[in-house]
Amino acid sequence: MPRYALKIEYEGGPFAGWQAQADQPSVQGAVETALARLDPGFAEGARIAAAGRTDAGVHATGQVAHADMQRAWDPFRLGEALNWHLKPAPVAILAVAPVDDDFHARFSALGRAYTFRLLARRAPATLDRGRVWQVLNPLDADAMREGARHLIGRHDFTTFRSSICQAKSPVKTLDRIDITAHAVPGGTEYRFHLAARSFLHNQVRSIVGTLERVGAGAWPPARVAEALAARSRAACGPVCPPDGLYLTGVSYDPMPFPPAPDDADASDAADAAAPRAACRDE
Structure with missing residues (x-):
């Protein structure tokens, strides 16, 4: 067949x-x-x-x-x-x-890449309704990047794992979190690009919801490290809604599809696979 x-x-x-x-x-x-x-x-x-x-x-x-x-x-x-x-x-x-x-x-699959879109503006989302998570006030992108650095690498991500997650272990290697800010009419769109071999249930949404608290000034960036070390779901920030989350790329060796000219998402997933030759999630 x-x-x-x-x-x-x-x-x-x-x-x-x-x-x-x-x-x-x-x-x-x-x-x-x-x-x-x-x-x-x-x-x-x-x-x-x-x-x-x-x-x-x-x-x-x-x-x-x-x-x-x-x-x-x-x-x-x-x-x-x-x-x-x-x-x-x-x-x-x-x-x-x-x-x-x-x-x-x-x-x-050797790697997966996700993007989360967060829109910060007072006016309601219209064209992107249901495709972004909207908050009202601008966020501090540099503070969110500082908080995100605590999550890069191999960790026990129990804090950022759904209580109904069926993965055998909460230990995962997070290879990348890039946060970019883009001016849009009436506000700013923040995009969170995450890459890893695999993710726990609700891991991305838990991480983005926590980093939003940092960007809003409700959490200092160091609290992200404290939440991670707590290994407790109670230490996590709010889990953001699914609207802004996109599975953007999956990497294989060899890749089954020819690369598109602007297929950066597949490249992100492929890059995520590269560091795991010595440190693979089981």
Whole structure:
């Protein structure tokens, strides 16, 4: 059975998350329904696997999944056919590539990159409603960067882990947190770019919510280190909503898709994999 990797973009708002659920819409369900119109195996209940099982309301510009088809497809034609059958769901197949049988979208991944968008302005978000987390007052980006430095490296991230997280260990290696500020009409958008081999459940949203407290002046940057050392969920700042969170890139060796000219998010994920030759998360 030929195996194909799919690069997927979606708006998370209408979905209860990536993972298929019997009574709620999911991104996985939308893609599998489209595949069922093209392949008998999916009509009979075959499943796809993804690099990251994003939560309800979380978006993606670089999710990766793999699918086993019963016949060979030209990658371009498969992508076009899936996009036709995905209408009108806010899901798009950006690229399709044939891969070896041992490729697994989740277990073959070497790194993942997320971006979180935080809009600070008084006027309500209109064009980006549901796609950013909005606060009213400007933030101190330098203070947030200082606080973020305490989180880089290999740590026990129990403080920044959901109480329902199913990961075997809270120990993760966070390779990168870059925070950039961008002027927008009426305010500023802050973008948090995080990269690691893998993340705990709600880790990114917990980190961004904590750093927002630093940027707002409610926490000194050193308190981030104290929260991390506490290894207690009670020491975490507020968990921010999912609206601004995007899975932007997943890295593999070799990469299944040819690089796009401006595919910086995939590069972030690939860079995240590089330092882990001597320090891999288990």
